[in-house]
Amino acid sequence: MANNIEIKELLDAGVHFGHLTRRWDPNMAPYIYMERNGIHIINLYKTAAKIEETCEALQKIAASGRKILFVATKKQAKDIVAEKARNANMPYITERWPGGMLTNFVTIRKAVKKMQTIDRMKQDGRFDTLSKKEKLQMNRLREKLEKNLGSISDMTRLPGALFVVDIKREHIAIKEAQKLNIPIFAMVDTNSDPREVDYLIPANDDASKSIDKIVGFVSDAVSAGLADRKAGKDAQKEGADAPKKEAKDPKAKPAKAAVAASEEEE
Template identity: 75%
Template sequence: MAKVEVKQLLEAGVHFGHLTRKWNPNMAPYIYMERNGIHVINLYKTVAKLDETNEALHKIAASGRKILFVATKKQAKDIVADKVSKVNMPYITERWPGGMLTNFVTIRKAVKKMASIDRMKKDGTFMTLSKKERLQVDRLRAKLEKNLGSISEMTRLPGALFIVDTMREHIAVKEAQKLNIPIFAMVDTNCDPRDIDYVVPANDDASKSIDIIMEQVTAAIAEGLAERKSSKQEAPKKDTPKKEAAPKAEAPKKEEAKAEAPAAPVAKAAPAKADDLTKVEGIGPKAAEALVNAGFVTFADLAKGDAEKIKTILTEASSRMAHLDPTSWPKQAQMAADGKWDELKEWQDNVKGGVE
């Protein structure tokens, strides 16, 4: 993963913040200085936060979860649509549909309506309608395509949100918080970073600034997808059965030698390999790290866990995770431990954000 240099960010104007009178005091740690009535963002902190963001997005993409990009402002629309479509991730660049996440079932029905119209056109049913009805159906199809066409492949709630301008997309932020979905965002000096899990302090108004940040973010996602693809290709090779070795001739028994020989030392059991806990709805990269540090390494460990104890672990790890509701995590982890992935996916699709 190629790291971006401070000089590149400087040339793209990532350091320009808003007027000092419009600032949010919570952005103070990310502000370097004030010049001519404008706040200047500390680009060294931007680089550090961008690396942290890229690493987390890489893990989410490698786990097979979708990352939903939200950018409805004029400067960001085309850039986000162009960059994100290359890595096959969903995005919203028109109006944010209210209830996009909290009422996801209804949104999916609208997407399925598009598919049913397409089927009508293929099987000839469309031509049996009157001219007026065909016109109405075409208009409906065009409207749905404009607003929801970019999320037609998103069959379940996303694993994370990436937002450009959290002030403008405040409804998306609130919905993601309600469903415990991790939020990544470009945050300018007039925004509140406390609502965001992964903050990238940057100018969210200039197209050059948005372009360079999106270039880095999508590159990290592309690497995560490539890693997932290569691991899938390697998996069948590991499962191929080895050829049975020819039976060896039995050595002559030496009972006396066996009696005198010292007992072989008992080999210590190898530590359990960590599972990807982010596959449980509601667990983000930071929550997964806190659980692993607390001893919940595998799905089986989490399945045996107590929701109250898990809540305490998360709150002690970070106050930002105090809002998470782990009530259903042991249940989901048990399904994952048993290998019931289809059942788990169906459950996650029907339950909003993993909260029953």
């Protein structure tokens, strides 16, 4: 269970503010503490427990070497999520969710490769041989691809998990992940159905302070998982590079025999 300081951090960030009571989802009842002025208040002790559970699972996924795709396209979340995901060296989607991003991943990869091809053309000089109109078209295509897919250019295979802010808004991403049995981690507010995800963090998903606090915990856990993976690789490398025991010289006398021989000579 999280300590009191963590609870106070959540309280200060406004994580406990849910939606209007008339907009609630009954399946969130176990995570609601009370109703105040027509607004549901989230039980922060349960939120803290779910943060620990979620972070532990994400840390293991990151340590296994799989990518975690962060998804948040709402205005108050996109910049925060982009920054936290970059800090954790993970892919993210903060612009419009590309339809078929997961279920038609091969096509998405082709679009990313197209962007990389344009970059190579600029490096090797082929771009300079194009007409002015062709250059303009290429640059426009490159900008569009960069905006929508640049943040996932290093994701060469399907992610090991999704972390989502606001599952109602990102319902297409949720459905695609469900079809492929990709684990879904998410901030879930009182107006959403927690059964849609595998790991939920009951929290206010509208306020930037709340989003920043929760995604901060998540990105720190992912970074810790990557550090665990690096430490494991370094340990394996040290073990492989350790000098082998020197082979015994068959002509060399055993220590006790050598001592006895020297005593006899005296």
